[in-house]
């Protein structure tokens with residue numbers, strides 16, 4: 001790489017910290033002085049703010065987004081002989097927690113334009129699984145991939161018609177909305193992650209569970225602290241040790257304010273700059289009418305694997321990072337080899353895994369940064385754009 005090439009960040013957390021530094025340092029130092037590291041005041045305050053923001057009755061914070069999903073599985077008592085429907089194109093956690101609960105993930109192909117679970121294919125999979133008879137269909141995990149809510153207007157009635165619980169995995173969806181309704185409010189239980197690179201990230205691991213169901217909320221609060229009854233030393237069920245620590249909560253309170261007041265609007269501006277420059281030349285992400293994305297990723301689709309590798313290499317030479325989310329369909333992951341799921345029926349996920357490319361995206365990108373990335377993408381297409 002020539003010396004004059006300036007390296008760009010994929011998600012610039014250093015710049016975000018430099019903007020929020022005074023407030024974050026103050027919040028952290030307050031927790032250190034109070035020494036209330038576990039279940040301190042900031043945790044309850046944050047839970048209240050998060051529940052208010054997404055309009056859920058309850059927010060139960062926890063240690064990470066994977067535990068958030070597991071807590072939901074435990075609260076619902078999912079286990080052996082249960083089928084849980086999950087998109088084939090998502091991060092591993094979505095299906096890992098199903099297997100961890102002892103239930104069986106049933107993979108469903110996605111819509112190529114929105115990257116989210118295809119409602120028609122979901123219903124076909126439910127009917128087929130029920131007819132086969134080996135497993136009982138129990139729940140759907142819909143994922144809000146790359147910041148865009150799944151199609152709940154279609155998914156919710158399908159889940160209800162077949163008597164399935166609906167879990168919204170909004171690890172990437174926090175801040176997105178559909179018809180004015182916020183992500184994390186669409187599931188019977190909804191979850192998110194505060195992993196640093198997610199739309200709302202902390203400075204370590206963190207997660208949260210949301211629900212309007214008072215009974216489920218009570219169970220979730222027990223499950224996250226060793227299945228506690230009256231207190232931590234009265235254990236009425238088998239649970240987890242899965243809390244959000246006070247330091248992360250204090251940091252998240254500062255970050256949530258910035259997210260609501262500025263960052264969510266900024267990432268939407270950045271996405272607009274990208275789509276203006278790249279639309280018509282490559283497949284840019286589609287945000288259906290009535291939806292707002294929180295842009296966990298800005299993901300384009302290229303003509304094929306060879307073109308993608310060429311574009312990535314060209315970007316890298318210009319000091320621009322890019323990432324492939326995801327290279328492998330879940331049904332092909334070695335961890336699920338025992339399920340022996342054939343490729344048939346997963347054509348779209350397979351094609352996406354060969355063609356998607358995620359570009360730098362964060363609220364502190366300028367229009368110039370976007371022009372630099374977009375220009376490099378278009379050059380990288382060569383004669384094949």
Ligand SMILES: *Cc1c(COP(=O)(O)O)cnc(C)c1O
Nearest residue numbers: 064065066091093094171193195
């Ligand atoms: C990141 C992510 C998770 C897991 O969150 P962690 O906090 O990393 O455990 C789950 N589902 C999806 C779709 C994710 O992107």
